[in-house]
Amino acid sequence: MIPITKPFMPPIEEYQKFLEGIWEREYLTNNGPLVQELEVRLKEYLGVNNLLYVSNGTIALQIAIKALGLKGEIITTPFSYVATTSSIVWEGCEPVFVDIDPDTLNIDPELIETAITERTTGILATHVFGNPCDIDAIKKIANKHGLKVIYDASHCFGTTYKDRSVFSYGDISTTSFHATKLFHTIEGGAVFTDDDELNYRMRRMRNFGHAGFEQFDGVGINGKNSEFHAAMGIVNLNYIDSIFEKRKQQSLFYEKHLHRPEFQMITIQPNCDFNYAYFPVIFESEQVMLKVNRSLVNKGIVPRRYFYPSLGTLDYVINGNNPLADDISSRILCLPLYYELSEAEQELICQIILSEKKE
Ligand SMILES: Cc1ncc(COP(=O)(O)O)c(C=O)c1O
Numbered sequence: 580m581i582p583i584t585k586p587f588m589p590p591i592e593e594y595q596k597f598l599e600g601i602w603e604r605e606y607l608t609n610n611g612p613l614v615q616e617l618e619v620r621l622k623e624y625l626g627v628n629n630l631l632y633v634s635n636g637t638i639a640l641q642i643a644i645k646a647l648g649l650k651g652e653i654i655t656t657p658f659s660y661v662a663t664t665s666s667i668v669w670e671g672c673e674p675v676f677v678d679i680d681p682d683t684l685n686i687d688p689e690l691i692e693t694a695i696t697e698r699t700t701g702i703l704a705t706h707v708f709g710n711p712c713d714i715d716a717i718k719k720i721a722n723k724h725g726l727k728v729i730y731d732a733s734h735c736f737g738t739t740y741k742d743r744s745v746f747s748y749g750d751i752s753t754t755s756f757h758a759t760k761l762f763h764t765i766e767g768g769a770v771f772t773d774d775d776e777l778n779y780r781m782r783r784m785r786n787f788g789h790a791g792f793e794q795f796d797g798v799g800i801n802g803k804n805s806e807f808h809a810a811m812g813i814v815n816l817n818y819i820d821s822i823f824e825k826r827k828q829q830s831l832f833y834e835k836h837l838h839r840p841e842f843q844m845i846t847i848q849p850n851c852d853f854n855y856a857y858f859p860v861i862f863e864s865e866q867v868m869l870k871v872n873r874s875l876v877n878k879g880i881v882p883r884r885y886f887y888p889s890l891g892t893l894d895y896v897i898n899g900n901n902p903l904a905d906d907i908s909s910r911i912l913c914l915p916l917y918y919e920l921s922e923a924e925q926e927l928i929c930q931i932i933l934s935e936k937k938e
Pocket of ligand 1: 635636637638659660662663705731733734754755756757767768
């Protein structure tokens with residue numbers, strides 16, 4: 580079978596060395612030495628001022644919303660993974676959807692302003708598939724209306740925007756280090772901010788609000804991660820350059836072989852160094868996409884409908900008018916992309932897609 584993705588698995592001996600250290604120290608979680616080492620190494624690698632390693636990308640979003648004290652309405656995108664919307668609702672806020680740019684698939688900044696009301700407190704935008712939003716336009720609108728900006732940068736490990744890590748933009752950026760992501764720690768995530776005071780608050784929040792053994796400073800949750808997860812991150816970080824290179828070559832292969840007007844590919848932000856995290860293809864219609872999907876599945880190849888359904892259709896939100904997101908999410912398919920995917924396998928995938936098109 581060729582799945583949509585496979586987690587990167589480093590040599591087992593390298594992970595085992597870290598296990599021996601964990602057994603010696605008998606220190607499994609609660610901001611242990613490996614968590615601290617991972618944070619230092621990631622900060623250096625990404626060139627960011629603050630980074631807090633948390634248990635997953637969903638808790639990262641929830642901590643970000645809580646730390647900024649967002650209430651009322653949060654303007655967001657209907658084209659993202661469900662966690663972007665569900666975190667808003669989980670934190671007691673209302674998602675207000677704004678349609679997307681059909682080329683980048685990111686939230687359309689021109690539509691944000693029309694959706695602002697006196698109840699709007701923030702914007703939660705996703706850099707979809709690792710492709711940065713129009714960060715400058717969003718910042719301008721947020722400043723004008725006194726809104727906070729959170730970026731869901733779950734797909735963005737390694738992406739830079741104007742020569743800086745994309746994680747360094749917005750009041751807070753969040754990411755996911757889930758096993759399906761290009762850089763992973765099995766489960767995991769992080770929050771990023773340049774505001775030291777906000778970082779302090781989120782550090783407390785991640786650990787139940789503890790400010791000492793018997794002291795608390797504000798409400799908190801269990802957002803910590805373990806030494807086992809951090810160890811996987813430290814080992815995987817040693818392989819990150821070859822992971823990026825593989826992804827890039829595989830994406831260029833798909834691009835070259837599927838270069839046809841009937842297959843739309845996303846337009847990458849001009850000011851960014853892209854990480855090739857996903858390879859989405861937008862087909863002419865849902866019917867064509869379903870036909871291609873069926874043929875691939877029949878041959879043991881499993882692409883995924885990222886992102887489907889459009890989030891405005893969830894049963895716990897008020898649906899806005901998002902014709903572009905609804906349309907694109909009905910006919911998009913992400914093709915398999917992972918470290919071990921071979922050129923022969925990619926060739927087979929392209930052949931099946933192209934032969935479906937001929938019929
Ligand atoms: C855009 C987006 N936001 C949030 C998440 C949630 O991350 P996690 O699975 O680490 O909780 C994901 C990942 O699956 C994602 O793709």
